[in-house]
Amino acid sequence: MSFQLKGKVIFFATNNINKFNEARRILSRYKIAVGMIRVKTLEIQSESLEEIAKTSAIHAYKQCGLPLIVEDAGLFVEALSGFPGPYSSYVYKTIGNEGLLELMEKTANRQAKFQSVVAFFSEELDAPICFKGEVAGEITKELRRESYHGFGFDPIFKPANSQKTFAEMSIAEKNKYSHRARAFRKFAKWYKSLKV
Numbered sequence: 001m002s003f004q005l006k007g008k009v010i011f012f013a014t015n016n017i018n019k020f021n022e023a024r025r026i027l028s029r030y031k032i033a034v035g036m037i038r039v040k041t042l043e044i045q046s047e048s049l050e051e052i053a054k055t056s057a058i059h060a061y062k063q064c065g066l067p068l069i070v071e072d073a074g075l076f077v078e079a080l081s082g083f084p085g086p087y088s089s090y091v092y093k094t095i096g097n098e099g100l101l102e103l104m105e106k107t108a109n110r111q112a113k114f115q116s117v118v119a120f121f122s123e124e125l126d127a128p129i130c131f132k133g134e135v136a137g138e139i140t141k142e143l144r145r146e147s148y149h150g151f152g153f154d155p156i157f158k159p160a161n162s163q164k165t166f167a168e169m170s171i172a173e174k175n176k177y178s179h180r181a182r183a184f185r186k187f188a189k190w191y192k193s194l195k196v
């Protein structure tokens, strides 16, 4: 496969500036230039983050014809059988962090994980290519967001081997652990390995 892309700007189709800022920091380490575009992403209902990310990437590409990334992420809580998972966005908007903590009030098992799927699509590809990242951790007992940096479920998620929640970390610190950073690093390594 011959790629014309190397050295060009790629685009991250998202409406979430926090996701963009985290990704940009990772990609800059690999000298990959990224721009944010707010095309309308089509989020199908599916149990699979990969299916959601791939469908969104094709949908976004049809609108702008640019080499782009769509990322779909979710929080999977063990004691809730993986809920909210692919429904994280909806659950965050409706019951939010307080609602999730309430659901887990009497739950001793606090194990949870974040997953991220980065889907990249460009004219050189027949189908989007996906890269996955995951981080295990636990749901805290209360909101912890001193000097709040993050977004979404960051105030209630503490990655394993850390004393801090994601919301208590700078972007650089969060990127040492996060699902998103892991997926974007995999993407960056693949992208840098392409032949011109």
Ligand code: ITT
Pocket: 013, 014, 015, 016, 019, 041, 071, 072, 073, 074, 075, 088, 089, 092, 150, 151, 152, 153, 154, 166, 178, 180
């Ligand atoms: P897009 O426009 O890119 O779709 P989004 O905010 O809807 O942005 P996702 O669908 O990938 O993002 O994520 C679903 C929800 O999961 C999101 O709204 C957050 O509440 C939560 N989430 C994802 N990644 C997170 C992270 O790193 N920290 C905290 N919450 C996160």
